Amino acid sequence: MPGFDISSLVEFTPPASRCWLCLALLPPGMASSTKRFRCPGCNSFYVPSNITVFSNTISTTPEVGSVLVGGSGTILSWPPVYGSAVVQPVVGRKISIGAEPMAHAVDLAELAVQLREASGENPPLRVLMKLLLASRSFIHITSFNFDEFTLALLEMAAQGTSIAATFSGVDPKRMGVLGQVPAEAPSLECRVEGTRADTGDQNHGKLIVIDGLLAVIGSPNLTRPAWRKAAMNMEIVEVVTNISRVAELNNRYFSPLWKRLQPAPETRYSILNWTIVTPEDPEHPDQQKGAAQEAPMKEEIEPSSGLDSPGEPPDVPA
Ligand SMILES: [Zn+2]
DSSP states (O other): OOOOOGGGGGGOOOOOEEOTTTOOEEOHHHHTOSSOEEOTTTOOEEEEOSOEEBOSOOOSOGGGSEEEEETTEEEEEOSSOOTTOBOOOOSSEEOOOOSOHHHHHHHHHHHHHHHHTOOSSSOHHHHHHHHHHHOSSEEEEEEEOBOHHHHHHHHHHTTTSEEEEEEESBOGGGGGGGGGHHHHOTTEEEEEOOBTTOOSOOOOOOEEEETTTEEEEESOOBSHHHHHHHHTTSSOEEEEOOHHHHHHHIIIIIHHHHHHTOSSOOSEEEETTEEEEOTTSTTSHHHHTTSOTTOOOOTTSOGGGOTTSTTOOOSSOO
16 A cells, blocks of 8 residues: 655645636636636636726725726725735635635545445435535535425535535425525525426436535435435445546536526626626627627727637636
8 A cells, every 4th residue: 555645735725716607616727817718617708807906805896996097007996905915816706615724624534434434323414414514615516306304404504604506306396495595594505407397308417515625426316315325325425535526526517507507697797807708698709619700809808818719728727
């Protein structure tokens, strides 16, 4: 058995942020990017504006601040401003897993081992509950159906973390129970793809991502009977602890679904100093592929951004 190399610890880089729209886990290069890039989850283009933000207060509503026009573009500031610290906020939703990310990773790793070696003392459902409670930042879920027991687990866990869940093939009788969720658990957002009564194709993948550090995949639906069957080896439960693989699973199986189920979607968003151009926007490069070559670009997208160059790789490698 190979020995444990402590130098591998310095390579531990927990994910820093998620896409505003699809909650894809952005690789470090994108999370700290100052150049345009393509989201690995929803294919939206993040295009930076030339606005520089001077403040050590991060706000999502810069409109409320005073706007000063400086030599190198527009400078936004809003009170209170303490000195002239330059904030380099991460792109997307920041992931905060606490002061000691390594200690948190060790806690999750111990639960991963318990799930792999599920025993009478630690049946899979117990470890699942411990995992939900261990989350410090977010949980992403795709599930076929749910039951009131597991919904209660999610509502309870969402008092201490933020949960985004998609449900497909929902029992029509259970749809009503989701109506109270926003009041009871404001940090739990559920998006429903369809019910069992719908005839179209629906997602059947089962995925639970904890803080971008651990993923649970396999066959059980998010119901108590299914997770009890897992204790009898009648369901397959696998736990993924390779961070790159966790991001891959999240961005491939959760993010496109999450974005697709967004209520009242727009084709373009302005968030802080970024414009997010979704694949549905007529000026997104994927739309331009089939469009006439001379299709003009609007001014708000920088001509140098390359958005009109189909197939050109983004500035930031994935
Ligand atoms: Zn995205």
